[in-house]
Each structure stands twice: as C-alpha cells, then as structure tokens.
Amino acid sequence: MKGLKDKVVVVTGGAGGIGSAICRRFTEAGAIVAVFDLNAQAASALVGEIETAGGRARDYSVDITDHEAVHAAVERVEQELGPIDVLVNNAGWDTGAFFLQTEKPFWDKVVAINLYGPLNMHHAVLRRMSERGHGRVVNISSDAGRVGSSMEAVYSFCKGGLIAFSKTMAREMARQQIPVNVVCPGPTATALLDNLAQGEKGERIKAGLVKAVPFGRMGQPEDIAGTVLFLASDDAAFITGQVISVSGGLTMVG
Ligand SMILES: NC(=O)C1=CN([C@@H]2O[C@H](COP(=O)(O)OP(=O)(O)OC[C@H]3O[C@@H](n4cnc5c(N)ncnc54)[C@H](O)[C@@H]3O)[C@@H](O)[C@H]2O)C=CC1
Numbered sequence: 001m002k003g004l005k006d007k008v009v010v011v012t013g014g015a016g017g018i019g020s021a022i023c024r025r026f027t028e029a030g031a032i033v034a035v036f037d038l039n040a041q042a043a044s045a046l047v048g049e050i051e052t053a054g055g056r057a058r059d060y061s062v063d064i065t066d067h068e069a070v071h072a073a074v075e076r077v078e079q080e081l082g083p084i085d086v087l088v089n090n091a092g093w094d095t096g097a098f099f100l101q102t103e104k105p106f107w108d109k110v111v112a113i114n115l116y117g118p119l120n121m122h123h124a125v126l127r128r129m130s131e132r133g134h135g136r137v138v139n140i141s142s143d144a145g146r147v148g149s150s151m152e153a154v155y156s157f158c159k160g161g162l163i164a165f166s167k168t169m170a171r172e173m174a175r176q177q178i179p180v181n182v183v184c185p186g187p188t189a190t191a192l193l194d195n196l197a198q199g200e201k202g203e204r205i206k207a208g209l210v211k212a213v214p215f216g217r218m219g220q221p222e223d224i225a226g227t228v229l230f231l232a233s234d235d236a237a238f239i240t241g242q243v244i245s246v247s248g249g250l251t252m253v254g
C-alpha cells in the first residue's frame, strides 16, 4: 500500500491481540510505530520483537482514560519520533453481562476506556494534525456498535457512539483533508473475546457467535490489520467517514 514508509503511527492498545497485528503490519510496511498500552511489559516485548525483525517501534506506557497522560505521551512521541501521521484508536475493553445485572462502576469503566479513551486521543492528536493539514485516523469500533450484541450493552453503546463521533470528526476534519474512518471487527480470537466468554458457557457463546458468521469462523487479528493499513494509506486518501466491517459477513449493512 502506498504512502506508509517512514510514517509515524500511534496505535492504542497496540500490545493486545488486534493491536499487535496492526503494529506488526505497519512496521513491515516501513512505518515507525508508537505502541500506546496500559500493559507496559507486553508493549516492551512487542517492540523488542519488531526490532528483532528489522522494524522500528517504541513503547509508551499510557492509560488512554487519563486526559493529561495522553497529552503528555503524544508530546513525547512528537519529540522522539516526529509529527504523528496516523492515529489508530484500537484500545478497548469489556466483559460480558446482561445490562440489568450491571451497575454504574462497571459502566464507568467501559465508558472510560471505550469512549473517553478515543476522545482523549482525538483531542491530543487531531489538533496537531489539523494545524499541519495532514494526517489520518482509523478508529476500531465493533459490529456490536452497528447491530448490537447481547451481554455487551454498555460496550455497544460506546462502540455505536464511536462510529457517530468518527463521522462527525470526518466532517469537521474534511477541510484539512484528514480522513477519519472506522473498522468494525466481528468476533476475533483475542484475550478480549476469551475474557468475554469463559468456561463451558463461554464456549457455547463463542460457538453461537461463529454460527452467525457466514464465513463460518472467528476472525484472526491478522484479518483486521490489512483494512486498517489500507485506510491509513494513500490508496484510501479520498475515503472518509466510512465504516467497514471485517467480520466474515456477520453484518452486511448498506
Ligand atoms: N476481539 C474481538 O472479538 C473484537 C474486538 N473489537 C475491538 O478491537 C479492539 C482491540 O481488541 P482486542 O485486540 O480484541 O483486545 P485485547 O484485550 O487483546 O487488547 C486490548 C489492548 O488494549 C489495552 N488497553 C486496555 N485498556 C487500556 C487503557 N485504558 N489504556 C491503554 N491501553 C489499554 C490492553 O492492555 C490490551 O493490550 C478493541 O477496541 C475491541 O473493542 C471489536 C470487535 C470484536
């Protein structure tokens, strides 16, 4: 894909399942990746692996729910790696429960990570991109935000909100020619899915999710990364405000 070499890319949740696949693919394409993650150990291990393979990456231990910490980390990236060209908001979290069995402290955590996290990141990075009139944003939502998902009510609320927010940012950033797009994975084999569906009941939930996928299998993190790179590349320079599901046909939204 065109235009990714030497680009500075920030990936939140970059040490996780889908995030690490995205980071690897960007570095394989010649980009320099800033791995933002709460899990400092996993982020550092990923950077070591990428460097061993000849790629360029640096880990940043950041909690995306912390507004000041996000601004400080973004400033550090620009000082250490250069102006940020691409922002991928990928970090997310949930655990499965029916809404009526949940309480506010749980909602606060889900909203803090899945909504305030991306808000903080956009606020810190897009002002800089906007001043430069250059940049790209790819937000990782979920098919849960398009069609809902039982036992993921507050998460779906956030992921649907992220889609609406992305379309609004796409409009607000259009004058600066900064595309903002959304990728919606379906059920994908990562720790998040394992956490959502545990034990025998979990296996039944996973089997049910797979059954709903026309392609008849769960996604792998590598299935998601290519679409993210495409949207960050020059090949997608005229695409903005779009939502693409990468879910083996789970949702076919017009
Ligand atoms: N796995 C799945 O089936 C699906 C995942 N998604 C979305 O894909 C994205 C990536 O998810 P996975 O790779 O599956 O999850 P994961 O659990 O493997 O990775 C998430 C990463 O985010 C990091 N993180 C969590 N809270 C953070 C915070 N406050 N600050 C910084 N980093 C934080 C974690 O340390 C972890 O490394 C998420 O936005 C998720 O909602 C969407 C649809 C399906």
Ligand SMILES: CC(C)c1ccc(C(=O)O)c(O)c1O
Binding pocket: 094, 142, 143, 144, 145, 148, 149, 185, 186, 187, 188, 192, 193, 194, 196, 209
């Ligand atoms: C139903 C959607 C696609 C879904 C399923 C599972 C998880 C997860 O384990 O985190 C999601 O994030 C989803 O969005």
